[in-house]
Amino acid sequence: MTSVMWFRRDLRVSDNKALYHASKEDDLILLFQVNPAQFITGSPSHQAFFASVAHFQQELAKTARLQIMFGDPMECLQQLKEAVPTWDKVFFNRDETGYGASRDAAAQQFFDEQQIEVHAFHDSYLHSAEEVKKSPTEYYKIFTPYYKKWREEIKEMPLKVTLKPENIRKESIFPKYEEQFAELVRDVPSLDNGEQAANARLASFIKEDLTDYDKARDFPELDKTSHLSRYLRTGEISIRTIWQALQQTETTEGRATFEKELCWRDFYNMIYVSFPEQKNEPIQENYRYIEWENNRVFFKRWQEGQTGFPLVDAAMRQLKETGWMHNRLRMITASFLTKDLLIDWRFGEKYFQQMLIDYDSASNIGGWQWAASTGTDAVPYFRIFNPTTQSEKFDPTGKFIRMYVKELANIPDKFIHQPEKMSETEQKEHGIIIGKDYPLPIVDHKERRKLAIARYEFSKEHYRGNI
Numbered sequence: 072m073t074s075v076m077w078f079r080r081d082l083r084v085s086d087n088k089a090l091y092h093a094s095k096e097d098d099l100i101l102l103f104q105v106n107p108a109q110f111i112t113g114s115p116s117h118q119a120f121f122a123s124v125a126h127f128q129q130e131l132a133k134t135a136r137l138q139i140m141f142g143d144p145m146e147c148l149q150q151l152k153e154a155v156p157t158w159d160k161v162f163f164n165r166d167e168t169g170y171g172a173s174r175d176a177a178a179q180q181f182f183d184e185q186q187i188e189v190h191a192f193h194d195s196y197l198h199s200a201e202e203v204k205k206s207p208t209e210y211y212k213i214f215t216p217y218y219k220k221w222r223e224e225i226k227e228m229p230l231k232v233t234l235k236p237e238n239i240r241k242e243s244i245f246p247k248y249e250e251q252f253a254e255l256v257r258d259v260p261s262l263d264n265g266e267q268a269a270n271a272r273l274a275s276f277i278k279e280d281l282t283d284y285d286k287a288r289d290f291p292e293l294d295k296t297s298h299l300s301r302y303l304r305t306g307e308i309s310i311r312t313i314w315q316a317l318q319q320t321e322t323t324e325g326r327a328t329f330e331k332e333l334c335w336r337d338f339y340n341m342i343y344v345s346f347p348e349q350k351n352e353p354i355q356e357n358y359r360y361i362e363w364e365n366n367r368v369f370f371k372r373w374q375e376g377q378t379g380f381p382l383v384d385a386a387m388r389q390l391k392e393t394g395w396m397h398n399r400l401r402m403i404t405a406s407f408l409t410k411d412l413l414i415d416w417r418f419g420e421k422y423f424q425q426m427l428i429d430y431d432s433a434s435n436i437g438g439w440q441w442a443a444s445t446g447t448d449a450v451p452y453f454r455i456f457n458p459t460t461q462s463e464k465f466d467p468t469g470k471f472i473r474m475y476v477k478e479l480a481n482i483p484d485k486f487i488h489q490p491e492k493m494s495e496t497e498q499k500e501h502g503i504i505i506g507k508d509y510p511l512p513i514v515d516h517k518e519r520r521k522l523a524i525a526r527y528e529f530s531k532e533h534y535r536g537n538i
């Protein structure tokens with residue numbers, strides 16, 4: 072009898088719940104299935120994910136083999152069953168939302184038909200959506216009461232997984248798929264991948280930056296956040312490992328604030344479970360009638376970091392150059408796209424999906440719906456970030472701006488947030504012409520703010536049937 076461990080976004084051995092149970096089986100196949108319909112070829116986000124899969128495959132190759140399959144998931148499962156008729160048990164960590172949840176539902180049907188015993192686990196979050204609820208039939212909508220309940224719940228301990236190489240199939244079942252995968256990842260730039268790198272990142276964050284996390288986390292130039300998001304996305308580190316490591320440290324404001332951020336991750340997963348349509352639909356129905364301008368030129372300027380708002384531009388260039396963006400800047404750029412440029416948040420969400428190496432659908436959609444004021448417990452539509460005052464507050468000397476907007480590197484601090492305020496003489500003096508070497512602001516924030524508020528109010532009135 073044969074068992075299959077089906078990896079997804081849990082690319083690690085240690086503290087992998089499904090693998091912990093699968094590793095006790097006598098004849099075990101380790102599987103990763105790639106669905107080409109699911110990825111955007113060449114997008115930094117998917118390249119980063121495949122770099123992690125490739126690294127995991129290499130790491131496993133020291134003692135075992137990660138079998139790769141390519142194609143539609145149901146066809147792959149069918150092919151595997153035909154190639155391995157003794158297959159009678161499957162182990163995996165389930166997805167609660169989005170594509171993963173629908174794939175798992177379809178797979179369940181296949182397993183039932185084939186009489187394959189399913190062993191599915193919740194592994195990705197400290198608490199799955201069903202574990203922290205207002206009542207057995209009601210999910211939370213507001214973060215603060217959710218957080219209060221979430222804190223009270225006991226968090227699981229990490230599991231020690233011991234693989235038995237002698238029980239794992241080493242011969243390639245589908246060599247053609249392995250070749251296809253090798254081709255796919257041939258030119259993918261490797262990042263600092265793997266469990267070891269992820270654990271080293273955690274250790275260094277705890278040692279250097281945890282204590283002052285609450286004070287430093289909002290300042291992009293300091294770069295004092297953990298950068299664990301991309302490892303959490305691929306599962307190169309387990310959330311329980313992170314949690315238990317935190318519990319070994321002294322109780323500080325920094326630690327409490329960091330733990331709260333981990334709760335936001337669980338919260339947005341739970342919200343996605345309770346609003347499965349949230350990738351396409353605003354959660355708050357009264358904001359379904361906003362008249363977006365969706366100006367293509369503005370969208371391009373935003374993507375390229377050419378809006379004339381230095382911190383917005385620095386942030387968008389950071390995303391393009393590194394595949395990551397600081398949280399404060401995600402909030403500022405998302406607010407700018409939706410409220411200043413009046414571009415539908417769904418375009419921004421999709422762009423981040425392509426670009427972010429830590430792309431996580433629940434957190435990304437949650438973040439975008441928060442910034443666009445359409446989500447649950449989102450920023451109110453009339454509290455619109457002023458991109459200039461945000462810049463003055465969170466990048467006071469413009470150090471971060473200068474890292475990415477090189478054209479502004481030599482201008483004095485007092486003009487760094489609004490370079491268009493320099494006189495012609497001052498521009499000449501500093502070797503830059505605003506409007507030529509760096510753009511003038513593409514919109515007037517004050518006017519756009521008023522317009523955005525009017526559009527949101529119109530949507531509310533329309534929803535109420537008054538228009």
Ligand SMILES: Cc1cc2nc3c(=O)[nH]c(=O)nc-3n(C[C@H](O)[C@H](O)[C@H](O)COP(=O)(O)OP(=O)(O)OC[C@H]3O[C@@H](n4cnc5c(N)ncnc54)[C@H](O)[C@@H]3O)c2cc1C
Nearest residue numbers: 296297298299300332335336398401430431434435438439
């Ligand atoms: C518009 C927008 C889009 C976002 N898209 C994503 C995304 O695709 N993937 C993603 O992981 N996060 C996303 N976030 C949340 C947050 O910006 C990132 O998790 C964070 O910047 C990652 O960097 P870090 O690991 O250094 O974070 P840290 O500050 O070190 O936080 C630690 C961990 O807590 C979690 N976390 C922190 N803030 C949030 C948050 N607001 N929501 C949910 N989880 C959080 C993450 O898992 C993060 O790794 C988005 C936020 C916004 C406003």
